[in-house]
Amino acid sequence: MKYKSQAISLTYIKNGDSSIISKMLTKEKGLQTFIVKGVRSKKSKKKLxxxxxxRLLNIDADFNARKSLQYLGDATIAVNFDNMKNKMNNSFIGFFIAEISSKVVQENEQNKMLFDFIWKTSNELYSSKITDPNFALKYLINLSRFLGFYPSETEIKKPFFDLESGVFSDKITSFSPFLNKQKTTYLKALINNERILIPQKQKSELLKELLCYYKLHHYNLDGITSHLVIEALRQ
Structure with a gap:
């Protein structure tokens, strides 16, 4: 079945002499893996x-429910970011967001609200003149809303955050992993979308805690390239 869709490019790997295998989040068909033939050749109309x-794209593609690898016919840029290559930190953040997204979204699972969120995130990252230094952390927090384990704000005034249950608490127990008071304060500020300066060491630690939070809620992100993530957070 042929279809047209908006799509967000996430990752790709080389395949053969001139092709790639690309993973994209599409608005119409959810997460899809495509074979893109000849794109690495000089004669290709599609650019690598x-x-x-x-990258935000418009695509023409074929969908076959019996196949795990789909065929991509055409792809064009939907939104052109002039400064995409000029902001190295943003590129690292973009790599991080794309990698996280590719690991938590299920194949063939259409979720237009999630798609619109990631599309908007890419727009914000590459169109803003000044990037929020906590952009990647906020993305992890906001993404959890679409996955069903966004931190409960019912008791947000309490000083600790229970990573396993996803609630704020007035005490730490030995049965569940918790954020300490300082990191919980940072988390609250990020939830409230406040601009806050988080020291680099604490920022890296909070990132690891949030990845642990995902793991506790059945999204294992152990395979991410941590050195790129750390660089992405150095603003």
Whole structure:
């Protein structure tokens, strides 16, 4: 079945002499894996740069429910970010967001609200003149809303955050992993979308805690390239 869709490029790997296998989040069909033939050849009308992390595209594709690898017919840029290559930190953040997204979204699972959120995130990352230094952390927190384990704000005034139950608490127990008072304060500020300066060491630690939070809620992100993530958070 042929279809047209908006799509967000997430990751790709080389395949053969001139092709790639690209993973994209599509608005119409959810997460899809495509074979893109000949894109690495000089004669290709499609540019390899189209498939870099968080590129926003319009695609023509074929869908076959019996196949795990789909065929991509055409791809064009939907939104052109002039400064995409000029902001190195943003590129690292984009790589991080794309990698996280590719690991938590299920194949063939249409979720237009999640798609619109990631599309908007890419727009914000590459169109803003000044990037929030906590952009990646906020993305992890906001993404959890679409996955069903966004932190409960019912008791947000309490000083600790229980990573396993996803609630704020007035005490730490030995049965569940918790954020300490300082990190909980940072988490509250991020939930409230406040601009807050978090020291680099604490920022890296909070990132690891949030990845643990995902793991506790059945999204294992152990395979991410941590050195790129750490660089992405150095603003």
């Amino acid at each position: 740069s189209y498939f870099e992390p968080l």
